[in-house]
Amino acid sequence: MSKPVKVGICGLGTVGSGTFNVLTRNAQAINARAQGELEITVVGARRDNPACDLGDTRVTRDIFEVARDPEVDVLVELIGGTTVARDLVTEALTNGKHVVTANKALIAEFGNELFALAEQNNVVIRYEAAVAGGIPIIKALREGLAGNRIEWLAGIINGTGNFILSEMREKGRDFADVLAEAQALGYAEADPTFDVEGIDAAHKLVILASLAFGMPLQFSSVYAEGITRLTTQDVEYAEELGYRIKHLGVAKQSDEGVELRVHPTLIPESRLLANVNGVKNAVLVEGDAVGPTLYYGAGAGAEPTASAVVADIVDLARELGAGQQCRVPALGFATDALQDLPIVPMERVSTAWYLRMEAEDKPGVLSQIASIFSDQGISIEALIQKAPAAGETRVPLILLTNKAVQGNVDRAVASIEGLDTISGEVTRIRVEALDG
Ligand SMILES: NC(=O)c1ccc[n+]([C@@H]2O[C@H](COP(=O)([O-])OP(=O)(O)OC[C@H]3O[C@@H](n4cnc5c(N)ncnc54)[C@H](O)[C@@H]3O)[C@@H](O)[C@H]2O)c1
Numbered sequence: 001m002s003k004p005v006k007v008g009i010c011g012l013g014t015v016g017s018g019t020f021n022v023l024t025r026n027a028q029a030i031n032a033r034a035q036g037e038l039e040i041t042v043v044g045a046r047r048d049n050p051a052c053d054l055g056d057t058r059v060t061r062d063i064f065e066v067a068r069d070p071e072v073d074v075l076v077e078l079i080g081g082t083t084v085a086r087d088l089v090t091e092a093l094t095n096g097k098h099v100v101t102a103n104k105a106l107i108a109e110f111g112n113e114l115f116a117l118a119e120q121n122n123v124v125i126r127y128e129a130a131v132a133g134g135i136p137i138i139k140a141l142r143e144g145l146a147g148n149r150i151e152w153l154a155g156i157i158n159g160t161g162n163f164i165l166s167e168m169r170e171k172g173r174d175f176a177d178v179l180a181e182a183q184a185l186g187y188a189e190a191d192p193t194f195d196v197e198g199i200d201a202a203h204k205l206v207i208l209a210s211l212a213f214g215m216p217l218q219f220s221s222v223y224a225e226g227i228t229r230l231t232t233q234d235v236e237y238a239e240e241l242g243y244r245i246k247h248l249g250v251a252k253q254s255d256e257g258v259e260l261r262v263h264p265t266l267i268p269e270s271r272l273l274a275n276v277n278g279v280k281n282a283v284l285v286e287g288d289a290v291g292p293t294l295y296y297g298a299g300a301g302a303e304p305t306a307s308a309v310v311a312d313i314v315d316l317a318r319e320l321g322a323g324q325q326c327r328v329p330a331l332g333f334a335t336d337a338l339q340d341l342p343i344v345p346m347e348r349v350s351t352a353w354y355l356r357m358e359a360e361d362k363p364g365v366l367s368q369i370a371s372i373f374s375d376q377g378i379s380i381e382a383l384i385q386k387a388p389a390a391g392e393t394r395v396p397l398i399l400l401t402n403k404a405v406q407g408n409v410d411r412a413v414a415s416i417e418g419l420d421t422i423s424g425e426v427t428r429i430r431v432e433a434l435d436g
């Protein structure tokens with residue numbers, strides 16, 4: 001038996017306590033898989049957490065002590081954020097410790113520098129829990145799909161947002177009320193605007209794109225739109241047209257470059273992704289050799305996330321036990337093979353569109369709108385015109401377009417909003433068929 005691999009856990013919140021509990025409860029199977037003993041040598045926490053019983057585990061209130069502890073082989077960063085966490089991880093790497101983290105903000109924004117620092121110090125950073133919680137999507141992209149050119153991927157990668165959308169659709173619940181429940185369940189980020197404004201999904205998408213296409217992390221290039229402006233009305237109209245609205249992250253590679261975008265999306269209701277509900281996440285990956293593959297599971301929560309954290313620790317323990325390190329590069333591609341691929345500007349991105357507007361209920365309006373679309377080369381796929389409410393002269397008009405580049409849709413919408421027969425702004429949501 002090799003000597004125990006010594007683990008220091010920093011942060012004892014939702015994921016920290018979940019990780020402690022899973023490592024302790026499943027120690028026997030975990031050690032058998034790791035081919036050696038995993039020992040929790042120290043826990044760095046501001047305070048105890050009633051969700052876990054630390055027993056006689058050593059505890060320090062200063063997490064930097066863990067990064068300096070000569071006993072510790074692997075530092076597990078579960079405090080979150082990009083300030084103290086960045087300093088902590090930097091210190092751990094500099095001191096020759098491997099790092100496991102669930103922190104997507106840290107990886108998306110500072111991964112390039114941290115991976116380089118890890119390489120210089122001959123240690124590794126593992127971050128499976130950072131994307132789609134317990135789903136082993138990073139391992140799938142980095143290892144299982146290594147034979148493919150990845151064409152595109154699309155995923156529901158924020159559990160809180162999907163939980164909110166599902167509860168609103170299925171139970172007609174109020175947005176703020178469901179968000180509060182997601183926070184109580186430990187799904188949400190410390191700042192929940194990260195969840196509902198698409199920032200958390202953007203952090204995850206940029207990580208997935210780098211793994212898929214072999215490029216350095218480019219967080220500032222992601223287009224991110226959240227779910228806060230979605231209305232139950234749009235959810236219902238989408239259903240009438242045979243679609244569900246999901247918050248998707250999409251990364252696509254074409255001759256023009258890479259599309260990186262996070263936004264609410266209409267998906268045909270027959271697609272598997274349209275039926276992923278609650279805190280579940282799912283990522284659809286299209287490889288040129290394998291075709292489509294789909295990964296599904298819990299995207300947030302204490303133990304689902306801990307499942308991924310522990311898998312990374314086991315992976316590291318196996319490598320340490322075998323006397324090797326850095327078996328798999330941080331982004332799956334050799335560092336010197338990473339390429340700065342161009343990002344396709346949003347006005348060049350082509351999708352189909354759902355558009356809703358309030359129109360005067362009088363002859364000629366539809367033909368005005370049709371001619372604006374035709375001027376921009378956009379064809380209309382479906383149209384619903386609702387009856388006016390009692391005493392109303394305006395009617396909701398809902399259109400589905402065929403695929404069109406966003407620049408043309410922007411121009412068409414601006415012209416439509418300029419018509420005196422249309423009141424207010426046109427609501428616009430992208431549509432993805434997800435069929436290749
Ligand atoms: N909650 C989830 O479902 C989930 C899923 C995947 C990834 N993550 C990520 O995991 C990380 C942790 O998330 P969480 O939900 O467990 O958050 P949390 O707020 O429940 O836990 C963070 C803990 O770190 C502690 N902490 C913060 N700064 C500290 C410091 N300087 N010294 C000591 N302790 C400190 C806090 O007191 C808290 O107990 C984040 O990066 C988050 O994005 C969370």
Ligand SMILES: N[C@@H](CCO)C(=O)O
Nearest residue numbers: 158159160188189300
């Ligand atoms: N807040 C995140 C946690 C998992 O990364 C979510 O809801 O998906």
Ligand code: NA
Nearest residue numbers: 128131133135
């Ligand atoms: Na994961």
